[in-house]
Amino acid sequence: MQQFLKMILNYGLHFFNCFRIIYFTNELSDRKGWIIFIKEIFQV
8 A cells, every 4th residue: 555655656746747847848838748748757
């Protein structure tokens, strides 16, 4: 159970970092930005 919670926390932080990077570089409206975002998330 603790391992599962740790995994979720790490995933959440990774997701947040990826989102923050793309959001603040203003690539959110760009399709390429979304592709990079999705690739980054699934790299966990």
